[in-house]
Amino acid sequence: MNILIPVLTMMALGFLFSAGLVFAYKKLKVEEDPRVEKVTEMLPQANCGACGYSGCRAFAEAVVQGKASPASCPVGGEEGAQEIAAALGIQTGEIIKKVARVHCRGTKEAAKDKGPYWGIPTCEAAHLLGGQKLCFYGCLGFGDCVKACPFDAIYMEKDGLPRVDDEKCTACGKCVDACPRNILELHPLNQNIFVFCRSLDRGPTARKVCKNACIACGICSRACPEAITIEDNLAKILNYKNIIPEKTPEIEKCPTQAIGRLYKNNEG
Amino acid sequence: MDLVFLFISAIFVNNFVLYYFLGICPFLGVSKKIDSALSMGLAVTFVMTITAVVSWMINHWILIPFHLDYLQVVSFILVIASLVQLVEMFIRKISPPLYQALGIYLPLITTNCAIMGLALLASLNNYDFIKTVVFGVSSGLGFTLAIILMAGIREQLDLSDVPKPLEGAGIALIVAGIMALAFNGFIGMIK
Numbered sequence: 001m002n003i004l005i006p007v008l009t010m011m012a013l014g015f016l017f018s019a020g021l022v023f024a025y026k027k028l029k030v031e032e033d034p035r036v037e038k039v040t041e042m043l044p045q046a047n048c049g050a051c052g053y054s055g056c057r058a059f060a061e062a063v064v065q066g067k068a069s070p071a072s073c074p075v076g077g078e079e080g081a082q083e084i085a086a087a088l089g090i091q092t093g094e095i096i097k098k099v100a101r102v103h104c105r106g107t108k109e110a111a112k113d114k115g116p117y118w119g120i121p122t123c124e125a126a127h128l129l130g131g132q133k134l135c136f137y138g139c140l141g142f143g144d145c146v147k148a149c150p151f152d153a154i155y156m157e158k159d160g161l162p163r164v165d166d167e168k169c170t171a172c173g174k175c176v177d178a179c180p181r182n183i184l185e186l187h188p189l190n191q192n193i194f195v196f197c198r199s200l201d202r203g204p205t206a207r208k209v210c211k212n213a214c215i216a217c218g219i220c221s222r223a224c225p226e227a228i229t230i231e232d233n234l235a236k237i238l239n240y241k242n243i244i245p246e247k248t249p250e251i252e253k254c255p256t257q258a259i260g261r262l263y264k265n266n267e268g
Numbered sequence: 269m270d271l272v273f274l275f276i277s278a279i280f281v282n283n284f285v286l287y288y289f290l291g292i293c294p295f296l297g298v299s300k301k302i303d304s305a306l307s308m309g310l311a312v313t314f315v316m317t318i319t320a321v322v323s324w325m326i327n328h329w330i331l332i333p334f335h336l337d338y339l340q341v342v343s344f345i346l347v348i349a350s351l352v353q354l355v356e357m358f359i360r361k362i363s364p365p366l367y368q369a370l371g372i373y374l375p376l377i378t379t380n381c382a383i384m385g386l387a388l389l390a391s392l393n394n395y396d397f398i399k400t401v402v403f404g405v406s407s408g409l410g411f412t413l414a415i416i417l418m419a420g421i422r423e424q425l426d427l428s429d430v431p432k433p434l435e436g437a438g439i440a441l442i443v444a445g446i447m448a449l450a451f452n453g454f455i456g457m458i459k
Contacts (some may be wrong), residue, residue, distance in 0.1 A: 005334055006336050006339055007332075008381060009331075009334060009336060010339065010342065010343065010346075013326070013330070013343055013346055017347070018350075020350065020354070021353055024353075024354050024357055024358075028356075028357040028360075029361075057368070129411075169391070181315070214310065268399060
């Protein structure tokens with residue numbers, strides 16, 4: 001008989017607490033759109049914030065409410081966006097994958113150093129001191145972008161410039177923020193002509209500090225005035241869509257290679 | 269006077285984290301930012317206080333009269349688990365961002381041994397009802413104090429140059445050890 005007392009006591013306690021919880025659950029229930037949970041699961045869970053929302057969950061909520069397009073998630077890419085769109089029964093726009101591009105051709109060989117740099121080995125620190133290169137605008141080569149990349153898509157080449165792995169790059173934009181000299185920029189994958197220089201120095205100065213600097217000679221802008229202009233001693237592509245394919249050889253006549261196509265291994 | 273004494277000693281001297289070394293999981297897991305550390309501390313304080321009250325009632329009104337002292341651990345687990353469920357629902361209702369921030373550590377309060385330790389210690393020391401309540405509140409505050417201090421230190425640590433092998437958990441455990449040593453200095457306060 002004695003065994004009944006503890007059994008009954010525990011049963012009574014258990015029943016009491018579960019009744020309490022059931023009551024609390026009814027009172028405190030949170031109504032939630034089940035689609036939010038579903039979309040969140042489909043997202044990459046990188047919580048990188050590249051979509052402009054504070055995390056994958058916040059983005060999922062915006063997508064479900066129709067405030068954001070599934071295509072705004074650069075990490076998930078085209079497949080991810082279409083999967084989400086299919087699940088929600090909405091259309092995505094046409095999506096072209098973007099990747100980061102390096103806008104400097106100041107290799108160790110091309111852009112000379114002022115002298116050796118002994119200091120904290122990050123671009124940010126070197127930039128504060130004006131950088132070790134003679135060029136005040138070029139890549140410093142300490143790899144802040146490599147460290148910032150959560151996807152291992154950037155690596156440092158021996159020539160002192162970073163390279164982007166198109167496959168791995170998700171256009172999250174962390175490298176763009178990390179670079180103190182604004183060398184990196186996101187571009188659609190199908191764009192193949194870039195200005196590989198940031199120097200605002202006047203022609204003779206620019207040429208002195210870097211072999212591959214834009215010297216603002218204007219060959220490219222004369223070849224294709226509707227798309228390219230010279231602004232502050234630097235060539236600028238105003239509208240990539242206006243570049244006429246037949247004219248690209250003209251543009252590529254650039255004497256310093258500061259504007260043109262990507263090299264085969266994404267050098268640039 | 270006894271109560272003041274109990275209150276102060278549970279916060280500083282017999283601090284659950286730094287003296288008994290109970291509740292290390294959330295202490296290390298949620299101490300990366302002061303904000304979430306504070307909310308974690310408050311959630312634990314809340315659970316501790318209610319647990320102290322309910323476990324005292326169960327202990328003195330049910331277990332002792334029926335001579336079921338050996339069921340203490342089981343019934344306290346029941347109390348703690350259901351209370352944590354309640355707190356979880358409550359936080360999810362009133363503050364979804366906080367719910368997100370606490371994440372997995374919120375349901376893990378269930379397995380936070382500091383709370384179990386509190387219920388068992390209160391019964392072991394034969395505290396009366398008022399003392400148990402004071403013990404619960406002050407132990408929770410002690411936990412909150414420890415986790416906030418830890419979060420403050422870790423926010424600074426993020427900005428400092430930590431040797432590579434020690435980054436993350438390594439340096440956090442060393443800091444916890446040094447904090448425990450420092451809190452040992454309070455032992456002389458009670459005599």
